[in-house]
Amino acid sequence: MSISKKCSGLLMTVMLFTVCSAHAAEFEKGDDGGILIPPNAEMLLYSGSINFAMPDGCGREDLGKAECPAGDMEAQGTAILEGFKARLEARGWSMENVVRANVYGVAGADGKLDFAGFNKAFAKFFSRDDGGWYPARTFVEVAALFRPELLVEVEILAMKVRD
Numbered sequence: 001m002s003i004s005k006k007c008s009g010l011l012m013t014v015m016l017f018t019v020c021s022a023h024a025a026e027f028e029k030g031d032d033g034g035i036l037i038p039p040n041a042e043m044l045l046y047s048g049s050i051n052f053a054m055p056d057g058c059g060r061e062d063l064g065k066a067e068c069p070a071g072d073m074e075a076q077g078t079a080i081l082e083g084f085k086a087r088l089e090a091r092g093w094s095m096e097n098v099v100r101a102n103v104y105g106v107a108g109a110d111g112k113l114d115f116a117g118f119n120k121a122f123a124k125f126f127s128r129d130d131g132g133w134y135p136a137r138t139f140v141e142v143a144a145l146f147r148p149e150l151l152v153e154v155e156i157l158a159m160k161v162r163d
Contacts, residue, residue, distance in 0.1 A: 035099050035136060040162045044097075046087065047155040050145070051079035063149065070149035073105065073114035077121030080154045085125065088158060095125050096133045097158040103139040104153045113141050118152060 030036060052063065053071025062068035070076065085095050101122075107113045118139070128134045135156075145153055 033136070037099075037159060038161055041159050042162060044088075044091070044093065044158045044160075045155070046084055046158075048153055049080050049083060049155065050147075050150055050153050051076060051083055052149065053079040063147070070147075070151070073108070073117035073151045074120045076150070076152050077103075077118045077154070078124060080152065081121060081125045084154070084156055093158055093160060097160050098126070098133075098135045098156050099159050100157040101135055101137045102155045103137065104142045104145065105139060106142060106145055106151050108151060114151070115139065 052060070053075035054062065054068045058065075058068035063070070071079065081095075084098070088094055088097060103118065105113050105115065105118060122137075126134045145151075
């Protein structure tokens with residue numbers, strides 16, 4: 001079956017391509033910032049992940065209720081990245097395997113995009129300091145996501161070199 005037939009629906013949450021498995025940080029990074037992918041790499045894509053960073057005691061059935069806010073940009077970003085971390089670790093991978101992140105952000109009620117808030121969340125998982133790993137990233141402001149309380153949606157590409 002072709003990849004296009006396997007991935008024809010946009011409702012897929014996880015797509016795993018066995019293309020080619022060590023930490024992504026071990027991939028060679030060019031002087032120009034590009035990440036060089038070896039032929040024996042395996043790719044894992046998580047697309048369109050959102051997370052409502054609601055207070056304890058609130059669940060999806062409480063969406064939109066004043067007493068159960070979805071959280072600010074930092075809280076939602078942290079919740080999304082925690083979810084990715086848990087899914088990756090369940091596979092024996094880590095956040096160091098993430099080579100790319102695409103982020104879609106929405107301005108808050110004040111009309112301002114809280115890019116700094118998302119950066120705080122991102123820095124909890126990725127760091128440029130002390131030789132830390134920082135994947136390639138794109139952040140795009142969009143007019144809206146599919147639910148009005150959402151401020152951010154993230155998709156990632158993780159890679160591992162096979163032994």
